[in-house]
Amino acid sequence: xxxKLNLLPPEKAVSAPVGxxxxxxxxxxxxxxxxxxxxxxxxxxxxxxTTIQLRNYNNSVENLKTEIKSRQISEQQIxxxxxxxxxxxxxxxxxxxxxxxxxxxxxxxxxxxxxSLAELDLSPQKIDMTVLFRTNSSLANFLQSARASDSFKxxxxxxxxxxxxxxxxxTFNLI
Amino acid sequence: xxxxxPDNIRIPxxxxxxxxxxxxxxxxxxxxxxxxxxxxxLSAQKAAKDENVLSQKxxxxxxxxxxxxNDVNILTSTxxxxxxxxxxxxxxxxxAGQNAVIVYGLKSGAESxxxxxxxxxxxxxxxxxxxxxxxxxxxxxxxxPLMLIEKVKISEAEGEVRSTIALKSYWGALPAKLPAxxxxxxxxxxxxxxxxxEILTYQQPVFVVLSxxxxxxxxxxxxx
Numbered sequence: 100x101x102x103k104l105n106l107l108p109p110e111k112a113v114s115a116p117v118g119x120x121x122x123x124x125x126x127x128x129x130x131x132x133x134x135x136x137x138x139x140x141x142x143x144x145x146x147x148x149t150t151i152q153l154r155n156y157n158n159s160v161e162n163l164k165t166e167i168k169s170r171q172i173s174e175q176q177i178x179x180x181x182x183x184x185x186x187x188x189x190x191x192x193x194x195x196x197x198x199x200x201x202x203x204x205x206x207x208x209x210x211x212x213x214x215s216l217a218e219l220d221l222s223p224q225k226i227d228m229t230v231l232f233r234t235n236s237s238l239a240n241f242l243q244s245a246r247a248s249d250s251f252k253x254x255x256x257x258x259x260x261x262x263x264x265x266x267x268x269x270t271f272n273l274i
Numbered sequence: 275x276x277x278x279x280p281d282n283i284r285i286p287x288x289x290x291x292x293x294x295x296x297x298x299x300x301x302x303x304x305x306x307x308x309x310x311x312x313x314x315x316l317s318a319q320k321a322a323k324d325e326n327v328l329s330q331k332x333x334x335x336x337x338x339x340x341x342x343x344n345d346v347n348i349l350t351s352t353x354x355x356x357x358x359x360x361x362x363x364x365x366x367x368x369x370a371g372q373n374a375v376i377v378y379g380l381k382s383g384a385e386s387x388x389x390x391x392x393x394x395x396x397x398x399x400x401x402x403x404x405x406x407x408x409x410x411x412x413x414x415x416x417x418x419p420l421m422l423i424e425k426v427k428i429s430e431a432e433g434e435v436r437s438t439i440a441l442k443s444y445w446g447a448l449p450a451k452l453p454a455x456x457x458x459x460x461x462x463x464x465x466x467x468x469x470x471x472e473i474l475t476y477q478q479p480v481f482v483v484l485s486x487x488x489x490x491x492x493x494x495x496x497x498x
Binding site: 117120121124125127128131132134135138139142143145146149150152153156157159160163164166167168170171173174175176177178179180181182183184186187188189190191193194195196197200201203204207215216217218219220221222223 | 285286289290292293296297299300303304307308310311314315317318321322324325328329331332334335336338342343345346349350352353388389390391393404408411412415420422423424425426427428429430435442444446448449452453455459461462466469470473
């Protein structure tokens, strides 16, 4: 049977509660040291991993930059195309009479041989039209077409004249 | 240091010291390590974003086909970088001829600026049949350089239509610089592609290239 020997002088011996605390502290020390080593290795490892990742990204970015620089002509062309398209679109949105030409042409197509266009004033905002009708029927026919047309929001008859020799001279304002 | 203290106090203090030391090391390593990691991670995130933008940019540039050179020429002819009054005048006369109408008194007006675009006004008279004049106006819309009719005054007598037209033609400066290398560029949208397709059908101005005169056989060009 093993004999327990304590060679420490009795005044150096620690009391039982202090002994328990010391035991707990030593265990804690051990746990914390292990935890610290794992933590440091983890932080270091993650740092190395992130640094490698950064280096890879930087290499890739540099390669891409070199490739893009070699395609500078294509880049210039696409920038130029986009710039021209923006400006063309902007210019095309400026007011013009193009939208009204087909509408007026459609309306004028109903004028027969007994009617003629005296004057036409076309602007982006409105259309002023003076037509000479030699017969009642041609005037009625024209008015009916203007009324039936979806192209104009309003058709205003601004002047109406009659001359027995020439016929009806009518001015319209179409919006 | 703690030699004067009784053993009951000194021993626990000595035993606890490494514990505190480790805790301090934890804090130091944590603070330093995390700050470095977050620094590198931020750089990596930025690099990843740049890589993404550059890859996308390269993809767009790779998709640029050889026909873009022709598109550039046509678009620059439709919206030139200098006053197109002369070319527009030539187009007006050419289109007039194609629609059997005659152009009179073609005059170029003053230049003006409309937001970032410049425009020039052209005024002229066109004489022909009603059909011819209307077709002429419609064709102007489908020609390069871009020409927009601002005002038209038409008078008709005995089948002859006389039309006074005010037309504006635009131009705009070319882009002065390329965007930064890491700036994103996008390919053409469907709307832009449709606009390009539309413009490609526009009637282009005709330029006559004069070839060099062959040798006249004279040794001294100043002798008649």
